[in-house]
Amino acid sequence: MHIGGIYFSLLMPLSAGATTVITDIWDPQAVVPFLVDAKITYLGGGPAFQFGVLDALKQQSRHFAELRIVRSGSTTIPQLLVTQVAETYGVSLGVMWGMTEGVCSFTRPDDPPGWATVSVGRPGPGTETDLRADHPISDARPARLYVRGGSLCLATLGRDDGQLTELSDWYDTGDLAVPDGRGGIRLLGRAVDRIGSTFMIPVNDVESALLEHAEVQDVALVGYPDGHGGELACAVVVPRADAPALRDLRDHLTGQGMTEWYLPSRLELFTALPRNEGGKVRKDLLRQWLEDGQARW
Structure with a gap:
């Protein structure tokens, strides 16, 4: 269909x-x-x-x-x-x-x-x-x-x-x-x-920049609550041979001129991202995992 x-x-x-x-x-x-x-x-x-x-x-x-x-x-x-x-x-x-x-x-x-x-x-x-x-x-x-x-x-x-x-x-x-x-x-x-409240993080721009990192094979940027009514960004990464550290990813983005509030404050590593039949990342499943730690794929 x-x-x-x-x-x-x-x-x-x-x-x-x-x-x-x-x-x-x-x-x-x-x-x-x-x-x-x-x-x-x-x-x-x-x-x-x-x-x-x-x-x-x-x-x-x-x-x-x-x-x-x-x-x-x-x-x-x-x-x-x-x-x-x-x-x-x-x-x-x-x-x-x-x-x-x-x-x-x-x-x-x-x-x-x-x-x-x-x-x-x-x-x-x-x-x-x-x-x-x-x-x-x-x-x-x-x-x-x-x-x-x-x-x-x-x-x-x-x-x-x-x-x-x-x-x-x-x-x-x-x-x-x-x-x-x-x-x-x-x-x-x-x-x-979307990630953010009044102002949103340009998710695609951040994901595109992270894909250029030598240790990142695949990535999705997903929002999670900061505990104070706001929202922060988590980088869900499928690594290549060596897994990157959060500081490496943040330095990589900063080096491309991205402002502090674009940067992920959390890093999670997976062997693969959940996708639907059309190849789109199931970010709803990733958000649920960030909330309760239960994988549904």
């Missing part, structure tokens, strides 16, 4: 007269030879899948000889992915944001290089976005993103409670965003995943 799979695996190839290459399992080491042999020209997938392909290509010393377009989709895109796509494939990473409920925005070929790090692009035809806030909008104080358009579904049906909710006008996406300066939007995360 995910809209990305329907669009890019079925509708787009059919409309372009192209062939879709699909694998029924996700094992990057096994999938990469299959994709190389298929001579793919377009590669789409969320950040976790793109990183998996890049790592497998490097380990197997393979490359995609005819690849021309690489596109990813998520609320936020790590800077490291944008850099590695450009270095490995020689093309700029394109990104899109969308919802199964409908509507989408996407970057264009005329956007500046590296634009995927600061924007999910402009809405498609027939789609409108509205940023709502009762304060001046900034990265520290983003707005709530509302959308409407011809592709928005007419209603949603609760999976567990069976409740039907009609969508008659603007739809609250649950995302936090700011204008990107080119008629599009820069997403700063989900409202439920």
Whole structure:
């Protein structure tokens, strides 16, 4: 039911007269030879899948000889992915944001290089976005993103409670965003995943910087109560050969010019992060673990 799979695996190839290459399992080491042999020209997938392909290509010393377009989709895109796509494939990473409920925005070929790090692009035809806030909008104080358009579904049906909710006008996406300066939007995360109170920590910027640390293989920044009605940031890290110390991570971020209140005050190490079928980190599970110490994955 995910809209990305329907669009890019079925509708787009059919409309372009192209062939879709699909694998029924996700094992990057096994999938990469299959994709190389298929001579793919377009590669789409969320950040976790793109990183998996890049790592497998490097380990197997393979490359995609005819690849021309690489596109990813998520609320936020790590800077490291944008850099590695450009270095490995020689093309700029394109990104899109969308919802199964409908509507989408996407970057264009005329956007500046590296634009995927600061924007999910402009809405498609027939789609409108509205940023709502009762304060001046900034990265520290983003707005709530509302959308409407011809592709928005007419209603949603609760999976567990069976409740039907009609969508008659603007739809609250649950995302936090700011204008990107080119008629599009820069997403700063989900409202439920925000860290901070009046001012929020730019979670994607911090995670992107931490991914550049030599001892960090994967990372998620998650909020936890400070015991005084506020909230602090915890870095949940999957380490490489050597595990980093919290001080190392804080020094790394400070060296990139980040202010004190962006820095994590807690570090937890895991062998893997919990992800859903779309490759997105289940931060709700991580928050629960930080609260009660019980892993649910």
